[in-house]
Amino acid sequence: MSNLEKYVIIGGNKLSGTVRISGGKNSVLTILPACLLSKGVCTIHDVPRLSDVYVMKEVLECLGANVVFTGSTMVVDASMINVIEVPDTLTRRMRASNLVMGPLLSRFKEVKIAYPGGCSIGSRPMDQHLNGMELLGAQVIERHGYIEAKAVKLAGEEICLDFPSVGATENLMMAASMADGVTVIRNAAREPEIVDLQNFINSMGARIRGAGTDVIKIEGVRELGSAEHTIIPDRIEAATFIIMAAITQGDVSVEGAIPEHLEAVIAKLRAAGVKIVDLKEGVRVSGQKRYKCVDIKTMPFPGFPTDVQPQLMAMMALSEGTGIITETVFENRYKHVDEFRRMGANIRVEGRIAVVKGVKSLSGAYIEASDLRAGAALVTAGLAAEGATVVGDVEHIDRGYERMEQKLRSLGAQIFRTNGSGVRK
Numbered sequence: 001m002s003n004l005e006k007y008v009i010i011g012g013n014k015l016s017g018t019v020r021i022s023g024g025k026n027s028v029l030t031i032l033p034a035c036l037l038s039k040g041v042c043t044i045h046d047v048p049r050l051s052d053v054y055v056m057k058e059v060l061e062c063l064g065a066n067v068v069f070t071g072s073t074m075v076v077d078a079s080m081i082n083v084i085e086v087p088d089t090l091t092r093r094m095r096a097s098n099l100v101m102g103p104l105l106s107r108f109k110e111v112k113i114a115y116p117g118g119c120s121i122g123s124r125p126m127d128q129h130l131n132g133m134e135l136l137g138a139q140v141i142e143r144h145g146y147i148e149a150k151a152v153k154l155a156g157e158e159i160c161l162d163f164p165s166v167g168a169t170e171n172l173m174m175a176a177s178m179a180d181g182v183t184v185i186r187n188a189a190r191e192p193e194i195v196d197l198q199n200f201i202n203s204m205g206a207r208i209r210g211a212g213t214d215v216i217k218i219e220g221v222r223e224l225g226s227a228e229h230t231i232i233p234d235r236i237e238a239a240t241f242i243i244m245a246a247i248t249q250g251d252v253s254v255e256g257a258i259p260e261h262l263e264a265v266i267a268k269l270r271a272a273g274v275k276i277v278d279l280k281e282g283v284r285v286s287g288q289k290r291y292k293c294v295d296i297k298t299m300p301f302p303g304f305p306t307d308v309q310p311q312l313m314a315m316m317a318l319s320e321g322t323g324i325i326t327e328t329v330f331e332n333r334y335k336h337v338d339e340f341r342r343m344g345a346n347i348r349v350e351g352r353i354a355v356v357k358g359v360k361s362l363s364g365a366y367i368e369a370s371d372l373r374a375g376a377a378l379v380t381a382g383l384a385a386e387g388a389t390v391v392g393d394v395e396h397i398d399r400g401y402e403r404m405e406q407k408l409r410s411l412g413a414q415i416f417r418t419n420g421s422g423v424r425k
């Protein structure tokens, strides 16, 4: 996708109708590498068509897997894997490519990846991943921009993470799945995507218990076979559409949203005055004229998700009063603030704290996305701003949102994609 791609949004329309949430990006980006554990063929349903998913498909293919992506089903045949190295041309494009380490180390006792790129929200080191692999018996060498991990054998161990890293928990679950003996991961991440991964690997024949809690127990098995799995809905996309419905004072049913995956988000939005009702198939959002600013502190699940912080900030920018946002997960996740200021928002940032003073209205402006959630937040603000907003660098948004403009147009938004030489539906 060229970086000329932009969204043009004419603000002021109230969103209404029903939107169906796609399969979860952060679930599929760990379940696809998990297919490398299998000597058979894995079939994954509800795979969203996202640029990050296409990159992960390239990573699996560069390792020798055969991957067929038809509709929203991906069939991965990892039986003939013959390469254990991922070049920087791929790892720089997506940090989650580091999730091939656990499965390749587990199955081949060897893996070599170029250091994954950091990104605009932080440096994103991998010490938690690598310390855990060393505890399992791997020798880890970092040199010439590559990370190599090798082991004669992997033996189950007690691993206590310094903090509940999502990627480290996922990599170590996969690395321990065929180790000799039992591994216990303490202070594990509790995200729903970890539970989805446990269910998938267990359907291949693994013996993992405890995902969703902070203690995960993995009993190593000899080998893992074929499996079929349906990806859980994307809770961050669901939260994004809930906030878009709220900020436009709309009336939207968000189908596929799972309330238990969104408790912290729904609690904060209700405290701000958003009417949210649980439905059998999702949630229904009834927007109000104005909301109260709320204080949020981003935390690992089940706390308020860092991936929804920029979108909630957009809503707070137009709310009554002042709200304090504390970003505890990433060290540099306020790049969207300057863009909101161009629209008239009153936000001040001091380190990890952002002070948002609500204003009566935002005005459309030319703004630029710096990462996918910031991009989604800029679209959110544009939907409610007066006049036209142009959001540049929308390829960031394409990484994590499937057909965002089509879904928004089906809800009545005036949003179009242009590559500078005209509007494209």
Ligand code: EPZ
Residues within 6 Å of the ligand: 025, 026, 027, 029, 095, 096, 122, 123, 124, 125, 126, 127, 128, 129, 130, 164, 165, 166, 167, 168, 306, 307, 329, 330, 331, 372, 373, 400
């Ligand atoms: C996952 O990233 C998600 N990505 C992120 O979503 C999400 O923001 C993050 O978890 C937190 O929920 C995927 O699942 C593909 P972490 P991950 O390891 O695993 C530091 C999105 O927008 N850290 O929990 O990389 C790290 O720098 C993306 O969809 C270390 O210091 O997150 C960060 O500050 C953005 N050492 C914090 O921990 C390590 O070894 C949390 O990172 C690992 C992480």
